[in-house]
Amino acid sequence: MSNPSVPADQLEKLRELLDQPKRLVIVSHYNPDGDAIGSSVGLMHILRGAGHAVKVVLPNTPADFLDWMPGRAEALCFDRSPDASLSTIRTSDIVLCLDFNQLDRIGGLEEAVRGAKTKVLIDHHQQPGEFAAVMFSDVTASSTCQMVYDIAVALGFEDHIGLEAATCLYTGMVTDSGSFRFRSTTPHTMRVAADLMERGVAIDVIHGAIADTNSADRLRLLGFTLHERMTVLPDLRTTVIGLNKDDLKRFNFKTGDTEGFVNYGLSIKGMRLAAFFVERPDVVKISLRSKGDLPVDRFLKEHFEGGGHANAAGGQSKESLEASVQKFMSLLPAFLAAHPE
Ligand SMILES: [Mn+2]
CATH class of the missing domain: 3.90.1640.10 (inorganic pyrophosphatase (n-terminal core))
Incomplete structure (x- = not known):
């Protein structure tokens, strides 16, 4: 073959x-x-x-x-x-x-x-x-x-x-x-x-x-993120996390520390989309993960200068963290509706 x-x-x-x-x-x-x-x-x-x-x-x-x-x-x-x-x-x-x-x-x-x-x-x-x-x-x-x-x-x-x-x-x-x-x-x-x-x-x-490479700071940042910064939207079957600069500073953020955080949102039973926003020096970085036929790469390409794979993609926004999350939330219902399960 x-x-x-x-x-x-x-x-x-x-x-x-x-x-x-x-x-x-x-x-x-x-x-x-x-x-x-x-x-x-x-x-x-x-x-x-x-x-x-x-x-x-x-x-x-x-x-x-x-x-x-x-x-x-x-x-x-x-x-x-x-x-x-x-x-x-x-x-x-x-x-x-x-x-x-x-x-x-x-x-x-x-x-x-x-x-x-x-x-x-x-x-x-x-x-x-x-x-x-x-x-x-x-x-x-x-x-x-x-x-x-x-x-x-x-x-x-x-x-x-x-x-x-x-x-x-x-x-x-x-x-x-x-x-x-x-x-x-x-x-x-x-x-x-x-x-x-x-x-x-x-x-x-x-x-x-x-x-097995965690620092204590990273694990504490993860705990904080899940407890304080994750919003679950059961009707949309979506989780959204937003971390700001002060959050990162509080836990002595190092590059790579938030790697994989987005996946926790998708591990909640019934979720089909997980979004992660993090405020970096010049830009808000966005990661999306999805299950099934929900092409997050196309969504990010269209709206957030991004791309990647259908179920795992990244993008960015030059607006503030709040404005970026707002924009995402306003586009979300139509995106989900366009890809029913
Ligand atoms: Mn690769």
């Missing part, structure tokens, strides 16, 4: 590009998550195994709970090493763009990557831009890590998926699939995970490294 992650024509183009040892650079999106780093560093290991010189360049330094990933420390981060990051991209033969599909997602790397003559895209987000010579775009794939695995196997590189690469790829698969529970998880996803396990991946260690 053909695999939608690996179209034959694109595979042949990539095979040609990689038939001689090259200088490759892998880039991923701003605020790189488990899938962004896992796919980038995982592919780095695989392509090194295949004889290429490979570097990973990230637009900004990732949250430190992912620092343990094998190879992560080697990645250049533009915010800390801007000159080295840009010159690495400019002197490369090929730039591989992983886990994003619009060049405005890579912050200060945008211009250098735009100028690179040969770009390869590997990604699973909706509505890819047409900037790459070779495009692997599969919006049904559970993660970019799963796509990297499939492409590596299709290229005949399965022997280069060693323990380090397997650990990176498994980590991104776990984080992007909500521990294999989102709709994007397929029998194929589980087969890939099983194969990575057979390569020695320690799933308990990875789970602990991802999950």
Whole structure:
């Protein structure tokens, strides 16, 4: 059966590009998550195994709970090493763009990557831009890590998926699939995970490294958020959380501390939509999660400069926290009515 992650024509183009040892650079999106780093560093290991010189360049330094990933420390981060990051991209033969599909997602790397003559895209987000010579775009794939695995196997590189690469790829698969529970998880996803396990991946260690990383401040912020800042709208089957700057300050907020808070709203029985608003220095950040056929990515694209996946998406607002929540509330009934269950 053909695999939608690996179209034959694109595979042949990539095979040609990689038939001689090259200088490759892998880039991923701003605020790189488990899938962004896992796919980038995982592919780095695989392509090194295949004889290429490979570097990973990230637009900004990732949250430190992912620092343990094998190879992560080697990645250049533009915010800390801007000159080295840009010159690495400019002197490369090929730039591989992983886990994003619009060049405005890579912050200060945008211009250098735009100028690179040969770009390869590997990604699973909706509505890819047409900037790459070779495009692997599969919006049904559970993660970019799963796509990297499939492409590596299709290229005949399965022997280069060693323990380090397997650990990176498994980590991104776990984080992007909500521990294999989102709709994007397929029998194929589980087969890939099983194969990575057979390569020695320690799933308990990875789970602990991802999950057991709370600070006391973060847990207290979570408790406060659920107790004081969450509104439940049973008639609309929606929960809304809004956190302001003072809330964050009170609990010594660090980047990443509110990651995943939105999911608690959706875990209440009967809810089909959870909204999370947080006031950041220049902008109000918005996260939406939904169940079933309720395309929050389209809603955010239309109203809040956002996008993502049908059941998990992000956006932003330049208005105040109150005004942003108000705007959301005023648009909500029509959005829900347009997508009855
Ligand atoms: Mn991803």
